[in-house]
Amino acid sequence: xxxxxxxxxxxxxxxxxxxxxxxxxxxxxxxxxxxxxxxxxxxxxxxxxxxxxxxxxxxxxxxxxxxxxxxxxxxxxxxxxxxxxxxxxxxxxxxxxxxxxxxxxxxxxxxxxxxxxxxxxxxxxxxxxxxxxxxxxxxxxxxxxxxxxxxxxxxxxxxxxxxxxxxxxxxxxxxxxxxxxxxxxxxxxxxxxxxxxxxxxxxxxxxxxxxxxxxxxxxxxxxxxxxxxxxxxxxxxxxxxxxxxxxxxxxxxxxxxxxxxxxxxxxxxxxxxxxxxxxxxxxxxxxxxxxxxxxxxxxxxxxxxxxxxxxxxxxxxxxxxxxxxxxxxxxxxxxxxxxxxxxxxxxxxxxxxxxxxxxxxxxxxxxxxxxxxxxxxxxxxxxxxxxxxxxxxxxxxxxxxxxxxxxxxxxxxxxxxxxxxxxxxxxxxxxxxxxxxxxxxxxxxxxxxxxxxxxxxxxxxxxxxxxxxxxxxxxx
Amino acid sequence: xxxxxxxxxxxxxxxxxxxxxxxxxxxxxxxxxxxxxxxxxxxxxxxxxxxxxxxxxxxxxxxxxxxxxxxxxxxxxxxxxxxxxxxxxxxxxxxxxxxxxxxxxxxxxxxxxxxxxxxxxxxxxxxxxxxxxxxxxxxxxxxxxxxxxxxxxxxxxxxxxxxxxxxxxxxxxxxxxxxxxxxxxxxxxxxxxxxxxxxxxxxxxxxxxxxxxxxxxxxxxxxxxxxxxxxxxxxxxxxxxxxxxxxxxxxxxxxxxxxxxxxxxxxxxxxxxxxxxxxxxxxxxxxxxxxxxxxxxxxxxxxxxxxxxxxxxxxxxxxxxxxxxxxxxxxxxxxxxxxxxxxxxxxxxxxxxxxxxxx
Ligand SMILES: Cc1cc2nc3c(=O)[nH]c(=O)nc-3n(C[C@H](O)[C@H](O)[C@H](O)COP(=O)(O)OP(=O)(O)OC[C@H]3O[C@@H](n4cnc5c(N)ncnc54)[C@H](O)[C@@H]3O)c2cc1C
Ligand code: SF4
Ligand code: SF4
Numbered sequence: 001x002x003x004x005x006x007x008x009x010x011x012x013x014x015x016x017x018x019x020x021x022x023x024x025x026x027x028x029x030x031x032x033x034x035x036x037x038x039x040x041x042x043x044x045x046x047x048x049x050x051x052x053x054x055x056x057x058x059x060x061x062x063x064x065x066x067x068x069x070x071x072x073x074x075x076x077x078x079x080x081x082x083x084x085x086x087x088x089x090x091x092x093x094x095x096x097x098x099x100x101x102x103x104x105x106x107x108x109x110x111x112x113x114x115x116x117x118x119x120x121x122x123x124x125x126x127x128x129x130x131x132x133x134x135x136x137x138x139x140x141x142x143x144x145x146x147x148x149x150x151x152x153x154x155x156x157x158x159x160x161x162x163x164x165x166x167x168x169x170x171x172x173x174x175x176x177x178x179x180x181x182x183x184x185x186x187x188x189x190x191x192x193x194x195x196x197x198x199x200x201x202x203x204x205x206x207x208x209x210x211x212x213x214x215x216x217x218x219x220x221x222x223x224x225x226x227x228x229x230x231x232x233x234x235x236x237x238x239x240x241x242x243x244x245x246x247x248x249x250x251x252x253x254x255x256x257x258x259x260x261x262x263x264x265x266x267x268x269x270x271x272x273x274x275x276x277x278x279x280x281x282x283x284x285x286x287x288x289x290x291x292x293x294x295x296x297x298x299x300x301x302x303x304x305x306x307x308x309x310x311x312x313x314x315x316x317x318x319x320x321x322x323x324x325x326x327x328x329x330x331x332x333x334x335x336x337x338x339x340x341x342x343x344x345x346x347x348x349x350x351x352x353x354x355x356x357x358x359x360x361x362x363x364x365x366x367x368x369x370x371x372x373x374x375x376x377x378x379x380x381x382x383x384x385x386x387x388x389x390x391x392x393x394x395x396x397x398x399x400x401x402x403x404x405x406x407x408x409x410x411x412x413x414x415x416x417x418x419x420x421x422x423x424x425x426x427x428x429x430x431x432x433x434x435x436x437x438x439x440x441x442x443x444x445x446x447x448x449x450x451x452x453x454x455x456x457x458x459x460x461x462x463x464x465x466x467x468x469x470x471x472x473x474x475x476x
Numbered sequence: 477x478x479x480x481x482x483x484x485x486x487x488x489x490x491x492x493x494x495x496x497x498x499x500x501x502x503x504x505x506x507x508x509x510x511x512x513x514x515x516x517x518x519x520x521x522x523x524x525x526x527x528x529x530x531x532x533x534x535x536x537x538x539x540x541x542x543x544x545x546x547x548x549x550x551x552x553x554x555x556x557x558x559x560x561x562x563x564x565x566x567x568x569x570x571x572x573x574x575x576x577x578x579x580x581x582x583x584x585x586x587x588x589x590x591x592x593x594x595x596x597x598x599x600x601x602x603x604x605x606x607x608x609x610x611x612x613x614x615x616x617x618x619x620x621x622x623x624x625x626x627x628x629x630x631x632x633x634x635x636x637x638x639x640x641x642x643x644x645x646x647x648x649x650x651x652x653x654x655x656x657x658x659x660x661x662x663x664x665x666x667x668x669x670x671x672x673x674x675x676x677x678x679x680x681x682x683x684x685x686x687x688x689x690x691x692x693x694x695x696x697x698x699x700x701x702x703x704x705x706x707x708x709x710x711x712x713x714x715x716x717x718x719x720x721x722x723x724x725x726x727x728x729x730x731x732x733x734x735x736x737x738x739x740x741x742x743x744x745x746x747x748x749x750x751x752x753x754x755x756x757x758x759x760x761x762x763x764x765x766x767x768x769x770x771x772x773x774x775x776x777x778x779x780x781x782x783x784x785x786x787x788x789x790x791x792x793x794x795x796x797x798x799x800x801x802x803x804x805x806x807x808x809x810x811x812x813x814x815x816x817x818x819x820x821x822x823x824x825x826x827x828x829x830x831x832x833x834x835x
């Protein structure tokens with residue numbers, strides 16, 4: 001029985017090109033697999049084309065840990081309640097109102113039964129991870145994280161009889177007038193045409209295409225690190241744009257956080273995040289501070305630091321703490337640079353010792369005594385500095401001292417395909433007849449700016465399900 | 477305990493630092509919650525974590541940083557190496573552990589030698605007046621061989637676990653801790669995968685409870701066999717009722733189902749081990765572990781055969797085989813996989829202690 005097979009058993013599909021598939025799903029992340037399962041449950045014959053090899057399948061979704069859902073109190077592992085109104089309020093706030101209200105409300109409503117749907121397809125959850133208790137009411141954590149989630153989904157997909165081709169990169173969506181006829185994909189170094197009656201595009205954003213980023217951002221983009229998969233180069237998005245699909249958002253908008261400068265160019269994931277900024281002074285190459293490190297609670301501020309670092313010379317910065325702050329934050333995967341005095345520390349990270357010492361001294365002189373509370377806005381602010389630190393301002397004076405080098409790490413981009421409530425992709429002459437989109441590739445349709453933790457998986461799951469259902473309905 | 481780390485230990489420390497920054501696997505087992513409260517991974521702490529790990533592999537299939545990712549995480553294999561090293565480190569003489577771990581052959585060799593000498597003993601040391609198998613090997617002779625062969629190695633193992641306990645900075649034991657640890661170990665909670673879905677051991681990334689059930693069978697079978705031996709000893713000494721015992725005597729009531737369970741469990745475990753991915757375990761001790769499982773299977777099989785052959789001419793031959801197996805098992809006990817039970821129990825105890833002191 002196929003149900004007994006591990007999802008890692010590769011499906012060898014020779015007959016792929018000889019037939020016309022009911023639904024072709026482009027991509028192998030959360031949105032793609034949700035769409036595929038939903039379509040297959042309506043008895044459609046489904047093919048998934050994933051550009052990554054099987055060992056690295058699942059795009060950025062493999063790096064995730066949770067999904068945000070509204071609920072009325074009976075939805076383990078979530079605690080308490082999270083109402084539609086509160087969810088919407090949170091979204092409007094983080095996006096500065098740059099939200100499509102109608103789509104947002106529809107996503108929020110449909111998030112209510114997501115956990116149930118996921119559990120029915122084998123997904124296991126765990127209580128909020130240590131250090132993330134603030135999310136336990138709103139975000140459900142996957143046991144083992146996103147890769148485990150995807151393993152489970154691929155096992156279920158296998159049971160549903162869905163075919164998956166790995167290392168199959170889609171380069172072109174074939175259209176005839178307003179209607180999809182098939183895809184062109186690179187498989188084993190050859191370009192092949194695969195025919196289908198409908199398509200779900202779920203191939204993520206374009207953040208791994210550094211040329212594209214450079215066009216939007218200028219040369220500094222070369223120094224950006226990409227936190228997720230190298231696969232999301234926006235090939236399908238670009239191809240659809242070239243063929244006249246309507247897009248939303250602009251290419252310079254991206255979600256970027258400050259990550260460890262030693263992180264790999266791609267796929268460094270969650271473990272490269274640097275969470276010590278609120279307890280630090282953070283300086284640029286010239287050993288000068290450039291932003292209020294203690295402006296607000298870290299979960300509300302971490303997503304601005306990618307951009308802040310991106311506009312510093314060399315696209316790098318250095319967070320400096322003393323021993324008082326060790327253990328107050330989740331450590332990064334890389335050991336920090338450590339020294340017993342500021343002079344030596346500066347030399348180790350390539351800064352002027354004299355300048356850094358002066359910056360630290362000025363800062364220390366501006367600190368005042370008062371109660372310190374790492375978990376709340378404690379109002380422990382500097383006095384008299386041109387650039388204040390508004391909370392958690394304690395002098396950097398107890399050795400050993402530690403430094404972390406920071407670079408911008410791009411999580412995802414916002415420019416995407418415009419869809420309607422039923423996930424239909426819009427062409428110049430109205431919606432395409434048989435093309436749907438889900439996940440990051442269309443997330444800009446819902447919000448064009450800002451981000452709410454766990455909402456990426458909500459969009460992918462909700463729109464994946466809609467897209468799969470609609471695509472299957474169209475052909476059957 | 478701040479000694480230099482071995483290469484396996486430094487590798488485990490490197491990997492655990494990454495886990496500490498990630499924490500996604502917190503829900504699988506006790507290893508991750510334990511690691512998150514450690515800020516410096518020294519040799520003692522690493523041995524502690526390694527002995528908490530049951531090699532269920534859940535964390536490996538879940539890991540977005542597993543090969544071919546450049547971080548190359550492989551927690552189950554890394555901890556297996558540290559675990560095996562830790563037994564060699566704490567149980568003296570270390571050489572013997574390394575010897576038994578690295579070569580399955582060594583165990584077989586030891587067995588053959590023991591068997592041969594036993595057969596010889598039976599030829600010359602039998603007491604024709606004895607009953608049952610005592611006709612072949614006098615009870616006194618058996619006790620003279622088995623008591624030291626049993627107690628000395630057990631002592632060596634206990635001293636090893638004690639040293640391990642100190643390396644983990646364990647506190648003195650309270651009864652409720654012991655009870656809870658025995659319950660955890662008894663239910664094989666570590667093989668539950670966190671939520672009862674089981675291990676991802678023999679079917680790739682799919683979780684099953686096969687390993688847990690097989691291990692249950694082997695462990696409880698083993699304990700029943702032990703109970704059988706103990707009840708036999710008590711019957712012999714306290715009630716002056718020497719063997720052989722009838723089918724409805726305590727030793728047989730424990731021994732027969734115990735033997736069957738142990739046999740079934742070990743054969744199943746061996747089969748699962750064959751199907752499992754060797755790169756997620758300590759490759760160097762694979763043979764030694766397999767030989768250990770098969771040794772247990774052999775003991776149970778020969779014991780059952782001995783029971784079935786009661787009164788036939790096969791008895792002396794089977795007896796020699798069975799006792800040879802048992803003797804091999806006891807003598808090698810501190811140096812084989814068998815110590816994992818004791819070390820595991822100690823690590824779980826320590827985990828419970830620490831959790832209590834954190835709250
Ligand atoms: C480190 C990190 C942590 C995150 N944590 C969270 C979290 O906890 N919760 C949350 O909600 N969001 C999180 N996000 C955001 C989240 O990853 C995305 O919102 C979500 O995964 C998008 O899903 P998707 O299916 O649209 O895209 P992806 O999961 O990226 O999938 C895109 C797929 O398309 C494939 N592909 C790309 N191009 C082609 C092509 N031409 N042909 C064929 N296939 C192609 C890729 O290989 C990939 O399989 C995180 C992101 C990162 C980087
Ligand atoms: S094994 Fe991988 S996924 Fe699990 S905690 Fe460690 S780094 Fe994270
Ligand atoms: S292999 Fe299993 S028991 Fe070992 S650390 Fe990983 S999840 Fe925990």
